[in-house]
Amino acid sequence: MKVVFERPKSLQATKTHYCPGCGHGVIHRLVAEVMDELGIQDKTIGVAPVGCAVLAYNYFDCDMQQAAHGRAPAVATGIKRALPDRVVFTYQGDGDLAAIGTAEIVHAAARGENITVIFVNNAIYGMTGGQMAPTTLVGQKTETSPYGRDPQIAGYPIRVCEMLATLDGPSFLARAELTDVKNINKTKSYIKKAFEMQLSGKGFSLVEILSPCPTNWGMKPKDAVDWVKNEMVKVFPPGVFKEPKEG
């Protein structure tokens, strides 16, 4: 019998703790598939964030470090500088990367640190139970913006790709949506491109993925995907924000 679907080598054979309809599980799989395809599992070190993906070190079948909240890019910098011939990636949520860890991500990008960042934007603090994130949309209701995010009080969402695209350090910056097959495939192609940048020594690469959190959005999985498609993409337009010029 021909095998048409199997677990990527770079993922461990274990159950995940992610909620049904959560984007994290799919994104883990995409990263693992890319690691397999590029044949880098054995020389890759991943950095897990603080957030719902904190247990990523139980899922990826590669060496992993668990970092303090927001500090994954600094931890990855330490690993990469110590072992420049290895592949190093961070996996971070929006609270981790765009609130408490803003300094670390901006400076890793500005240095052109030769690492790859998988940035999971679900417009909320998932792990702590649905508080407002730096990426929460204007008007979006969360535990800590119960009347909807009011710009007068809580300001506006941060567009990470656009912000980092002003820097000279990054080689590849792209945003994708985890909504349908076409876009999931596109997400994967961006992730692959990002790792390829690192492998060819081009410097900092980041893929932002708009990802559903049905649990803390209070939606059914299908509605959550629709919300990404209909609402999130309006504020966070998918696309490539930076890539090396050809030739």
Add this chain to the structure above:
Amino acid sequence: MEKVLMKGNEALAEAAIRAGCKCFFGYPITPQSELPAYLAREMPKRGGVFLQAESEVAAINMVYGAAGAGVRVMTSSSSPGISLKQEGISYLCGAELPCVIVNIMRGGPGLGDIQPAQSDYFQATRGGGHGDYRTIVLAPSSVQELVDLVYDAFDLADMYRNPVLILGDGILGQMMEPVVFKERPARQLPPKDWATTGKMGRQKPNVINSLYLDPVKLEEHNLKLFKKYQEIEAKEARYEILNGDDAEYFVIAYGICARIAHAAVEMAREEGIKVGLIRPITLWPYPKKAFEEVLPKAKAFLTVELSLGQMVEDVKLSVEGRAPVYFYGRTGGMVPTAEEIFEEIKKMRGLS
């Protein structure tokens, strides 16, 4: 062996390179600036990494990454910057990562000043960050000892998989003294088979982590750490006793303060006062043994610090009420003279 005249901060940097430090991450702050400047110049020439981080928070987390990758790594700062590193130090202890952290202390609280102080003693010896943990704390009192303790710091860190703090002060960092970089035989150290280097053919992935969601597991982990701390306490406490043989009174001081206190002890000796000096070299583990040694004959103790009284708590814990413990300290970057301490020694004798 060749003697060279060097500033404390530069000598520390040179010793770190010679001890095999491969990576340095730091953020500028006075009065330790000569140290990163030296490494910025030397590391690239000698196969190492120097990187100026965007903050002390980033620097200590870069240390975490590099330590987890299995290389010898160091960061340095001064008091306010060390405060910022505390979360990282807690993580380093939880994940059992070896590294060396230098604190060239200055006056506080807050922005304080840039003059020498010893007011980070509590922070250094009581953990400083959150959680049940300890860091080894070394307190050199001369540039030569600073150099020697840097080698020890890296070895102790690797031996126990634990951060080691070197606690200096503005005077020690800035002071020029002759030093010898002694060749040292390589210590037998455990292999870093836990490091995240990429699996590189290994069956199971290595994971650097301090998260144990199950309290049963976390208690187990903390008890394992505690056992390690007990072993360190049993084996690694260090001190020096000067003019101790016939002494009835003892001054206790560490770091640069011990140098001044020693001058005061000599002055007192000239006046026939039988006083000695206990100089802790490790602040954690605290050298309680020094007190056991002298307690049978000691009439009183005088702790002298560049603070309003921090180490004095450890002195009291060591003396356990068996003799009076007095305190004299200056704060905010003020440094006592030998004469001032001499007066305190006379007072101690008068009171006891």
